[in-house]
Amino acid sequence: MTDEVSKFFFNLTPDRVLDAVEASGVRATGRVMALNSMENRVYQVEIESDGEPESRFANFRVAKFYRPGRWSVEEILEEHEFISELAGGDIPVVAPLKFPDGSTLKKLKEYEIWYALFPRVGGRIRDEYSESELERLGRLIARLHLIGASKRFKKRWKIESSEYGRRHLEYLLSSKALPDSVAGHYQRVVEQICTVSEPWFKGVPLLRVHGDLHLGNILWDNELCRLVDFDDTMTAPAVQDIWLICPGRDAEAVKSREIIISAYESFREFNRETLRLIEPLRAFRIVRFSAWIHRRWQDPAFPRVFEEFGTEKYWREQLIALDEIREIMTVVPAGVY
Structure with missing residues (x-):
């Protein structure tokens, strides 16, 4: 531009x-x-x-x-x-x-x-979901994926391997976005996450997905659940459209995820082994988010919203999150999540 x-x-x-x-x-x-x-x-x-x-x-x-x-x-x-x-x-x-x-x-x-x-459409974002609402959402995602699997994107980006994470890491390193005090540690952590997760992606079916299906992109209008903002639609494993709805690791998040998947399976098969991809997908999202902000820094809106971006505090917090992901991935046996 x-x-x-x-x-x-x-x-x-x-x-x-x-x-x-x-x-x-x-x-x-x-x-x-x-x-x-x-x-x-x-x-x-x-x-x-x-x-x-x-x-x-x-x-x-x-x-x-x-x-x-x-x-x-x-x-x-x-x-x-x-x-x-x-x-x-x-x-x-x-x-x-x-x-x-x-x-x-x-x-x-x-x-x-x-x-x-x-x-223009109506609807509100909900922060909390009942069990029946989670079930409805699971069935809706499965129906979306049935259509998503019927064709292929030719141009949209893909998450098909750890290369997705490496690509954004390379940008942060080459653009000198990372301060010298954290660059080496950051690179080692992300590269280890990519290396460990690489075999986990092999053989995983890919399909067209929403790509950014967090609670802010789900609008409720009474009993109608509507999915919005397909700006990041991509080719990726099915789990990409599930983990962002309940991204936590606590018992409540795991329970909510299980409700969604069980309802999903009433319409479409779901490979639960792919749940182990949640942690690398979480890491890739963290790295991509930082790369995205850095690329947009000339836009006056970004410095106003992301005031701490680029500071020592910001990068230390990013490292804490990535270190935690690495630890989970290297301690928890493959296939168990």
């Missing part, structure tokens, strides 16, 4: 947002509200209606402007196609709307910035 495009993306104006929405053939009222998103720029836009709206959300559109340089057009379209497949299979997701020419992706006139429009 060039400096000029970066500046434009960081400072999208309401007029640009309104013009983008009206390219879909609707008329905007002029009311625009920025929504919470670090990676992309997302806005809620009110549109005019000729009659009584069908629902309280019908007069709104959500405009998502993709960060330049993050995804190729082909990768974004694969995301859109997967979401549309899921919607066609009665999976409650939020599919992108089509523009008059039938496409789901448009480019701004001035710069190589691509955007899509989505309907």
Whole structure:
């Protein structure tokens, strides 16, 4: 992303947002509200209606402007196609709307910035789940994976080995993001995690998954459970869409995970040996998160939100978490988790 495009993306104006929405053939009222998103720029836009709206959300559109340089057009379209497949299979997701020419992706006139429009939906994030809600979620994930396994991504990224973790480690080392006081220790810990986990990935089936299915990406509207934000959709083991929902190691998290998996198995087989991948996947997420922040540091929003990033304290806390993962992986027998 060039400096000029970066500046434009960081400072999208309401007029640009309104013009983008009206390219879909609707008329905007002029009311625009920025929504919470670090990676992309997302806005809620009110549109005019000729009659009584069908629902309280019908007069709104959500405009998502993709960060330049993050995804190729082909990768974004694969995301859109997967979401549309899921919607066609009665999976409650939020599919992108089509523009008059039938496409789901448009480019701004001035710069190589691509955007899509989505309907606004209702729902709330829940921090606690009942057993029946966990069961419902498990069945929903299994149905998502049945569709996910029916085709393959050609362009989206993969977690198919420890190379995924090594790639982000290499970025942190080559970019000098790590201070000298922790770089050596950090590298040794992550490399050991990668080495130990490498054989665990061999032979594990891969499929299209949500990729970032934590509680913040699950909306509940009364009894309806809806999955949102497929920005990180990828090819990965099925367990990737399960561990983030209950990421803890305590008895309650293990119990919740078991409820989800048992319900999942009523629709699709789940290999419980792959539960041992949770710890390396946790480590890869930690390393990738730091690499992501460092790559985005020129975005004014990032220093404001991640005030401690790059400090000795930050990296020490990262090392404590990674050391704990390494210890668990090297002490707990393979296949037991």
